[in-house]
Amino acid sequence: MDIISDLMEWDDGEATREFDWLKVMVDYKFDRYQGYGPGVHFYISLIHWLGQFQDVEARKAAYRYLRHHLVFIGQSELHQLIKLGMPEMEKDARRLIAKKQGISYFETWTNAGAKRALRLMSLRTLYVGLSDGARVDIFRRDNDGLLTNEQVVASSEISNDKWGSLGEKLKDRLKQSGFPEAEQKFERVCLIDDFTGSGSTLIRPNGAGWDGKVFNFCRQNNGRAEIASQCHVQIHHYLASSKAKSTIEEALTAYQATIPKFSFNTSYSWVLSPSPHVVMGAGSDPDLIRWIDSHYDPSIETTHNCKDGKPIALGYKQCGLPIVLEHNTPNNTIALMWATSKNGSTPPHKMRPLFPRIDRHIDNGQSV
Incomplete structure (x- = not known):
């Protein structure tokens, strides 16, 4: 505690206030971060993180960002976002049925035909996790x-055998629920994931074609006998940035024109505010922007996190996010939260993370 207080040059009153706040956050959230190694706790990480900044003004900017901007999504918050998933997806199902039957949204609760169509759709819906973060065990x-x-x-x-099993179970489900004559195919597929920061991992143009998780799912399953000839794909994220939301919706509109079998819609449990107080960028606190830019090391750039050749001080795709998830830190978050300078690099500033990121990609130590 004394080391942190000395680094920050707090007087007794400031130290009392800040350590009260830190104790709550460390006990409830920060010490549960899963990216820390054995024996490492938040306070140790905070000392090293603050200590990398040579002057107290930079350390004060760093602490101000932690104190007033960081959004840490712990297990309890994630579970609440998961609970919100089904109600959001059900809203879109009702909108879809209302549009098909030419009625108002509120009539889907009273119209007999709409109620039957919703029940049938619920039986013919498949829920698919796009990553481990979807936590389909909790969702189920x-x-x-x-x-x-x-x-x-x-x-x-999904393997061919698994598709066959899903189809057989669907037939049994329809018969047992009083719909023996209904088409025994999935009319709706809900693709679920935990977080999207830029939207590019989900769907993106790739030269003359497309790439991303949605593209791969549709390409692999375009001819499946178990999927209806007109299938609605609902894409739900528990958490998204405003930038990702607009990017995904624009890309899906263009992609849908290339694959008539599928139609698309998106929903979110929570969309992060685009306010410059939350997302670092134009209009944000200029002192914080200077702090971010002046403590950047290009050696953290790799072929995976810097595909456009632009510095990633504000994170992948310059998203400027303040997000830390309990199981990992997205690379869309500002780099000072998660990045480590490469061994052997001699930049003006060597970066040390507060919440070390666990990267899925190995870049063989090469920067771009």
Whole structure:
């Protein structure tokens, strides 16, 4: 504690106030970060992180960002976002049925035909996790009674045998629910993921074609007998940036024109505010922007996090996000939160992370 107080040059009153806040956040959130190694706790990481800045003004800017801007999504918050997933997806199902039947949204609760169509759609819906972060185990338990185990798949890479089993279970489900004459195919697929910061991982142009998780799912399953000839794909994220939301919706509109079998819609449990107080960029606190830019080391750039050749001081795709998830820190978050300078580099400033990021990609130590 004394080391942190000395680094920050706090007087007794400031130290009392700040350590009260830190104790709550460390006990409730920060010490639960899963990116720390054995024996490492938040306070140790904070000392090293603050200590990398040579002058107290830079350390004060760093602490101000931690204190007033960082958004740490712990396990309890993520579970709440997961609980919000099904109600959001059900809203879009009702909008879809209302549009098909030419009625108002509110009439889907009273119109007999709409109620039957919604029940049938719920039976013919498949829920697919796009990553481990989708936590489909929690999603399934939270919605016990609304769906069956046979309607939830943990991975978008679905084998032929698994598709066959899903189709057979769908037939049984329809017969047992009083719809023996209904088409025994999935009319709706809900693709679920935890977080999107830029939207490019989900769907993006790639030269004359397309790439991303949605493209790969549709390409792999375009001819599947178990999927209806006109299938609606609902894409739900528990958490998204405003930038990702607009990027995804624009890209899906263009992509849909290339693949008539599928139609698309998006929903979110929570969309982060685009306010410059929240997302660093134009209009943000100029002192914080200077702090971010002046403590940047280009050696952190790789072929995976710097595909456009632009500095990533504000994170991948310059998203400027303040997000830390309990299991990892997105690379869309400002780099000073997660980045480590490469061994052997001699930049003006060597970066040390507060919340070390666990990277899925290996770049063989090469920067771009």
